[in-house]
Amino acid sequence: xxxxxxxxxxxxxxxxxxxxxxxxxxxxxxxxxxxxxxxxxxxxxxxxxxxxxxxxxxxxxxxxxxxxxxxxxxxxxxxxxxxxxxxxxxxxxxxxxxxxxxxxxxxxxxxxxxxxxxxxxxxxxxxxxxxxxxxxxxxxxxxxxxxxxxx
Amino acid sequence: xxxxxxxxxxxxxxxxxxxxxxxxxxxxxxxxxxxxxxxxxxxxxxxxxxxxxxxxxxxxxxxxxxxxxxxxxxxxxxxxxxxxxxxxxxxxxxxxxxxxxxxxxxxxxxxxxxxxxx
Numbered sequence: 001x002x003x004x005x006x007x008x009x010x011x012x013x014x015x016x017x018x019x020x021x022x023x024x025x026x027x028x029x030x031x032x033x034x035x036x037x038x039x040x041x042x043x044x045x046x047x048x049x050x051x052x053x054x055x056x057x058x059x060x061x062x063x064x065x066x067x068x069x070x071x072x073x074x075x076x077x078x079x080x081x082x083x084x085x086x087x088x089x090x091x092x093x094x095x096x097x098x099x100x101x102x103x104x105x106x107x108x109x110x111x112x113x114x115x116x117x118x119x120x121x122x123x124x125x126x127x128x129x130x131x132x133x134x135x136x137x138x139x140x141x142x143x144x145x146x147x148x149x150x151x
Numbered sequence: 152x153x154x155x156x157x158x159x160x161x162x163x164x165x166x167x168x169x170x171x172x173x174x175x176x177x178x179x180x181x182x183x184x185x186x187x188x189x190x191x192x193x194x195x196x197x198x199x200x201x202x203x204x205x206x207x208x209x210x211x212x213x214x215x216x217x218x219x220x221x222x223x224x225x226x227x228x229x230x231x232x233x234x235x236x237x238x239x240x241x242x243x244x245x246x247x248x249x250x251x252x253x254x255x256x257x258x259x260x261x262x263x264x265x266x267x268x269x
Contacts, residue, residue, distance in 0.1 A: 020249040073153055086152045093198060094248050097227025107232055112198055 001132050005149050006030050008102035009056065010134055012095045013145045017138065021071045025138035036131035036146060037122055040064075042080065044092030045123060047111035053126045054108075054149035056096045058088065064141030071140070080117065089113035095145060105151075126150060152176070154248075158194055158225065161256050165263045178202025185211050190220060192262055197226035197233065205240055212241040221262045225255070 010027055017023045039059035048054035060068065062080055069087040070077045077084050093113045100108050116123065125131055125148050134145045155174050162172055173188060175181035179201035184190070193211065197204040204224055211217045221243040226233075229247045237245050246258055 016249055020251070073157070083153050090154055094227040097198075098229045098247070100233070101229040101231065103230075108230070110198065110228070112200060 001130060001147075001149065001151060005103065005151055006132050006134065006147060008099035009095060009145055009147050011102065012098035013134065013136065015098065016091065016094050017068075017136070021068065023068065023071060023138050023140055025136050028135035028137065030132050030134045033131040033133040033146060036125055036133075036148070039123070039144065039146065041118055042085075042088055043116045043123065044088040045114045045116065046092050046096040047124075048096065048108050048149065049111065050109040051106040052108060052150050054129060054147065055123070055125055056092060056099070056148075057123060057146040058092045058095060058143065059146060060088070060143040061141055064138070064143055067140040068143075085115045085117070088115050154196075157252060158255070161252055161259065162194075162263075164256065165259070167263070176200070178204065178207040181207055182210055185214070185217065189216070192259075193220065193222040194259075195222060195224055197224060197228045197237070205236060208237070208240045208242055223259065223262070225250070 014027065017025050039057065040061045042060045042062060042065040044058040046056045048056065065088055066077050066080060066084055069084040072087050073083065096110045100110070129148045129150045131146055131148045136143050136145065159172055159174060163169060173184045175184055177200040181195070182202060195204045195207055199207070204226065208222055211222065222241065223244045223246060224237050224242045225246045225248060227248045234245050244258065246255065
């Protein structure tokens with residue numbers, strides 16, 4: 001997948017985590033994920049439809065998800081409560097919605113966000129479409145933004 | 152839920168009594184509230200279960216009592232075509248998330264004055 005399709009998600013993520021939430025983070029080199037079911041425990045998922053198909057998945061460890069949610073809400077969460085889950089959905093919603101503005105080639109509709117906890121449920125990636133993973137290191141732990149977009 | 156609470160707290164900061172604020176977890180319930188109550192200002196997301204923000208705005212604008220009522224869309228949908236579509240169906244102001252509480256407050260200040268009256 002060309003950088004022009006990945007960069008909008010990278011920029012949207014940086015804007016959200018670093019500029020808006022004030023979480024110090026750096027992105028690693030995006031790579032083709034050969035095992036996209038094997039992500040961290042907490043995953044926020046948005047489906048993309050319209051003139052293309054795809055999905056955006058934010059993936060965090062439990063502690064990182066809880067810490068980032070605390071930043072977002074301005075109050076301390078100690079475990080993976082319903083509010084933390086709600087915020088994870090909001091985070092992926094913001095990344096996907098913001099990335100759309102730089103994906104000028106397609107008119108895209110985004111789905112309502114879903115959140116999976118633990119490894120019991122499988123992510124429904126679009127068939128035959130590669131998944132690119134953008135790894136992030138942050139002061140609150142590592143996380144990743146995973147993008148599958150049919151181009 | 153959390154974002155609704157954040158927005159609600161901003162409106163409470165304006166001095167609007169809690170009893171005057173209505174919130175709904177989805178577009179359908181929001182429309183029921185709009186139909187059964189008299190609303191002075193709507194804060195609506197684009198992506199809502201049951202009924203999208205856009206369909207909600209269309210339904211509300213079709214009611215005579217809400218032709219001029221401010222409808223503020225607060226959403227992550229940042230594409231230009233989304234903004235244009237929202238304006239076309241009657242959204243008064245369009246705010247892209249993420250937005251800091253103080254910035255949202257400033258934008259809402261165009262439609263609300265302290266004490267909760269327009």
